[in-house]
Amino acid sequence: DVVINYTTTSINYGDNNKALKDFKKGYWGLQAGASFQAGINEYFSLVPELYFVMKGGRLNNNNPITGQETKIRFNTLDLPLMARLHLCNLYVNAGPVISYNLGGRIKTERNGTLSGEKTKMEFGSQYGTYSRWDAGLQFGMGYEFKLKKSRLLLDLRYHYGMVDIGNGAEMYNRYFNMNILLSKKWKTNPLGKNKRKDIAFWEEYDENLDNPLN
Secondary structure, three states: OEEEEEEEEOEEOHHHOOOOOOOEEEEEEEEEEEEOOEEOOOOEEEEEEEEEEEEEEEEOOOOOOOOOOEEEEEEEEEEEEEEEEEEOOEEEEEEEEEEEEEEEEEEEEEOOEEEEEEEEOOEOOOOOOEOOEEEEEEEEEEEEEEOOOEEEEEEEEEEEEOOOOOOOOOOEEEEEEEEEEEEEOOOOOOOOOOOOOOOOOOOOEOOOOOOEOO
8 A cells, every 4th residue: 555645743742741732733744655454364464564754743932942933843764563453344453663763853933934943953862862763652443445446545543652752852753643545456365364255455256156266
């Protein structure tokens, strides 16, 4: 499945998150990548995924941390591995995710414009830098629409980041997002144990026969 999406993400600021509640905004950015649904049996599949995501958050003017409007953006590679349970056209899934921050920047407002200052992120392990690596959990649910020659998936998911990417400044990637995936039907599933009712991949049936064509 190929994904090109425009999604919203946000940052959790740990102990400061409550104080920043009225100042926080989500960050809208590009998400692009692919996933592969490997059917194990009729009800269960494993889904490795690889995405490029522009993620981050915004803080309004007069916030307690920067005092001015601030946009924080990370350019990230996400690698989730989801375990998926199928219930007819509905599914639920959960699994770990490892992320690598390729780069990022911080933009602050001056005199009502976001062109005041742009700072390139520095990555390392010291306070004042940002962590390259992130890890966490993803979990959610989705629905599969069976079309004539393809399949459409609506996927709702929560990303729970467990690494302080602010290196002591308490910044965690935690957010809900929604994905729409479109792909062609598959003829066979080489990993499926039950080939008559494989819902992770698709099979073609001969109208004149009771059994599927293998």
